[in-house]
Amino acid sequence: MSDALNADLLCTLCQSLFRRGYSVGGAGNVSVRLDNGGFLVTPTGGSLGRLTPDDLARIDTSGNPVPGPKPSKEFAFHRALFDCRPDAGAIVHLHSTYLTALSCLEDLSHENAMRPFTPYYVMRVGYLPVIPYYRPGAMEIARDLVIAANAHSVNAFLLASHGVVVLGKNIEEAVNNAEELEETARLAFILREEKIRYLTETEISDLSRS
Numbered sequence: 046m047s048d049a050l051n052a053d054l055l056c057t058l059c060q061s062l063f064r065r066g067y068s069v070g071g072a073g074n075v076s077v078r079l080d081n082g083g084f085l086v087t088p089t090g091g092s093l094g095r096l097t098p099d100d101l102a103r104i105d106t107s108g109n110p111v112p113g114p115k116p117s118k119e120f121a122f123h124r125a126l127f128d129c130r131p132d133a134g135a136i137v138h139l140h141s142t143y144l145t146a147l148s149c150l151e152d153l154s155h156e157n158a159m160r161p162f163t164p165y166y167v168m169r170v171g172y173l174p175v176i177p178y179y180r181p182g183a184m185e186i187a188r189d190l191v192i193a194a195n196a197h198s199v200n201a202f203l204l205a206s207h208g209v210v211v212l213g214k215n216i217e218e219a220v221n222n223a224e225e226l227e228e229t230a231r232l233a234f235i236l237r238e239e240k241i242r243y244l245t246e247t248e249i250s251d252l253s254r255s
């Protein structure tokens with residue numbers, strides 16, 4: 046896909062996420078790997094709801110920012126994940142309501158914050174490892190995400206007391222995965238007082254194979 050089409054699609058999907066409440070204010074950032082090895086990334090401090098292609102920051106094939114809009118302060122962790130996950134073509138970081146609520150709970154299992162009870166969560170994401178809290182923009186987020194990405198073959202990571210990072214092979218898939226995961230977290234809160242039938246290990250491995 047051309048850089049211009051990638052930029053248009055990135056802005057359209059960011060606006061769609063914003064309109065539907067997946068991001069508010071200036072929170073969240075999204076990046077796409079380009080065919081030439083460079084990246085498009087949302088600018089720091091801007092709203093995902095009002096982006097145009099000219100607002101996007103560009104990273105060249107050597108990994109240097111191109112003069113123009115300043116990239117997200119989280120681009121270091123996007124870049125680190127792209128480097129250790131060659132299958133990832135896009136990354137979405139959101140402070141979406143239910144996943145962020147989940148990230149604020151005490152005593153989360155760092156191996157997996159959400160036990161599977163629906164198939165699409167398993168099929169799109171796998172499970173949800175947790176990265177300890179660091180202030181937004183801290184280099185430790187990139188370091189710990191790389192460790193987690195090497196240890197867990199999943200498409201999302203929860204940042205404790207902050208939000209979520211979701212991967213996809215392209216921008217549409219990354220956004221779909223983020224929406225599915227946010228919906229799963231919403232269901233988990235709706236069902237908090239109910240007796241959930243969790244998927245069995247056999248059911249999970251059947252899905253993981255598909």
Ligand SMILES: O=C(CO)COP(=O)(O)O
Nearest residue numbers: 073074089090117118181
């Ligand atoms: O979500 C954010 C920080 O974690 C937003 O930061 P940026 O505006 O720099 O992308």
Ligand SMILES: [Zn+2]
Nearest residue numbers: 073140181208
């Ligand atoms: Zn954030």
